[in-house]
Structure formats: structure tokens, C-alpha cells
């Protein structure tokens with residue numbers, strides 16, 4: 378499955394609902410440059426799931442958990458090998474939605490080999506007020 382949407386900030390709740398409904402559990406790899414809107418999408422998911430904690434870029438922490446069913450990771454500062462060496466693959470198998478900022482093809486292939494549900498969302502800045510979201514499930 379592959380679909381694309383161009384959305385403003387106000388339209389992100391609809392995408393968040395769509396993701397929660399169609400992909401309630403598994404790993405979502407978030408791709409896109411700095412300031413593309415990766416963390417913002419997780420914020421909207423958190424809001425829809427009723428999470429009250431503040432959602433921020435997990436730049437320094439390896440994993441942030443919001444409630445029992447939402448997990449947030451950032452590979453950029455750690456590197457994939459470090460991330461895996463700390464046992465994160467096991468964390469990703471927990472029931473719930475796992476959002477990974479800066480995941481790449483190597484991670485995707487690894488997760489698919491491990492039999493996990495994987496969605497890839499690529500975010501591109503289209504102009505100051507919109508972003509293009511391309512969703513791809515494997």
C-alpha cells in the first residue's frame with residue numbers, strides 16, 4: 378500500500394486518525410529532513426490517543442514512552458548499531474505504536490525480516506504551510 382497526502386498543520390489530525398485506525402500496532406519509520414515535521418506528526422498521534430505528556434524530539438534519549446501504547450525513538454544521534462546493541466529490537470516488539478525518527482532502509486529490512494509490521498512515512502516540505510506525507514506499508 379502506498380498513498381500520499383499534502384496537508385496543513387490543521388489537517389494533521391485526520392492523518393493521525395487514519396494511522397491509528399489502520400495501523401494500530403507496529404513500527405512507523407519517519408523519514409524526512411530536519412524540520413520536515415516528524416515530531417509534529419507524533420504529537421498529533423499522541424493527542425488522538427489521549428496522551429497528556431509533552432511530546433518532544435527524542436534527541437538524546439533512546440526511547441520515550443507516552444502511556445502504555447505509544448513509543449518514540451530517534452536514531453540520528455545514536456546510530457543504528459548502537460540502537461540495536463541496547464536491545465531496542467525487543468522494545469519494538471511490544472504491543473503499541475512505535476515511531477522512529479531517522480529510521481533507514483537497513484532498519485526497515487531488519488524489522489521486516491524479524492516479522493514485524495512496518496509502515497514508512499516520508500515527509501517533504503512542500504511550502505511554508507504544507508507538507509507531503511507518503512505512507513507505505515510493506
Ligand SMILES: Nc1ncnc2c1ncn2[C@@H]1O[C@H](COP(=O)(O)OP(=O)(O)O)[C@@H](O)[C@H]1O
Pocket residue numbers: 384385386389409410411412413414415416417418434505506507508
Ligand atoms: N503539515 C505541516 N504543515 C505546516 N507546518 C508543519 C507541518 N508539520 C510540521 N510543521 C512545522 O514544521 C516545523 C518542524 O517540525 P518538527 O516536527 O519539529 O520537524 P522534525 O521532527 O522533522 O525535525 C514546526 O514548526 C512545525 O510546526
Ligand SMILES: [Mg+2]
Pocket residue numbers: 415416417434435478
Ligand atoms: Mg524531530
